[in-house]
Amino acid sequence: MKHLAIIPGDGIGKEVTEVGLAVLDAVSEISSFDYDGELFDIGSDRYLRTGELLTDEDIDDLRKKDAIYFGAIGDPRVKPGVLEQGVLLRMRAVFDQYINLRPVTSWFPLVPLKREVPFDIHFIRENTEDFYMGAGGRFGPGDGTSRLKVKRELYELDVELNVEAEPADEFAFEIGFLSRKGIDRFADYAFRYAAARGDDKVTLVDKANVCTHVYGMQREIFEAKAEEHGMGLEFMFVDAMAMAMIVRPETFGTVAVPNLFGDILTDLGAQLQGGLGMGGSGNINPQGVSMFEPIHGSAPDIAGQGKANPIAAILAAQMLLENQGYPEEGMMLREAVRYCLDHGKTTRDLGGNLNTEQAGRAVVEHVLNRKK
Ligand code: ATP
16 A cells, blocks of 8 residues: 655646546556555645645655655746745755656657657656756855855755955856765666666766866766666767757667756657656655656646646656556556547647546546456
8 A cells, every 4th residue: 555645736736636646546446556645735725825835744744655646836826936946846855856757758649750750768867966056156246255055965065255356247156066975876776767667778968078077077977887787878968969859869768867957858858758748757766755746837827727638647647656666557557648649538738629537537447448
């Protein structure tokens, strides 16, 4: 029995999570997978009511769960960034979810490529370091000495800067920071993941020809780890990777990518596979509590209208199943999604005429039909 935390959140998050749960119920009817789900009221409604984002009590309760199934967060009534930082980013930090997993699959005919070639790229994005640590500053005239402090699970940064800037010399900077501990666990995860899905190599994306310090060290550590895991390793510069994803996506399997470039390439991947409605993602701590969510946000423009495509949330449920040790059950969901696409049983954004609930029911029916 798996104990899941369910956080529907805001906007279409609520609608697609409901479908995701119906699909998990169907899976549990026909397989050995079983779960209980506890609903958490986290998101804009509670924030506007009580001022609470993610409380210590929430965190204690979530920590007891096997995994978190998440909808989306975001609300036009709340200043941009408040919910994202107070809920999503805090959760990633508290549970040290240091891997962001994003599969990019060829969901034809939604793929905007001219040729139909099957691809299945799995992006493993490092989620805690690189240029996304908020480590930086902006200096104007007479700022003098400044202290830069960053505290993370793995280390603390404490840098003193002496700045005497003239008005014309104003500057700002952002530090890209990688630690040996951070790269070690990132590389271990990538090689283990690649081996588990039957790939013989990992592609590491970087810009080691320009950012020689951070990505030079990362390459060295990945090389040692490749040997340790008995796996192949290929390097790609991020600019070349962006082109290669369009020209020859079928040549990639497991792709490890640092935080900033990962943000960009996975959005390219989202469009490559057929849009925001077609992708799931996982924020993973292999030793802790991981969280699975659709790649889209709360889409307030279509919320509450039954227009949301639930497939991304279903694919997030598929990833949750795989992560929790139910790969065959996960595969059932992928097959069901494929079947519904092939038979036009989809929402309007994919050319069908179903509403969110009906599109979900089509997937549920396909899953349940396996029993007959
Ligand atoms: P947020 O601030 O929460 O990220 P957003 O509207 O800025 O919300 P998304 O929710 O990611 O960003 O979506 C952008 C647009 O894509 C939406 O306005 C919506 O029209 C469309 N969209 C997103 N997800 C879906 C979906 N599951 N089904 C149909 N359309 C979607």
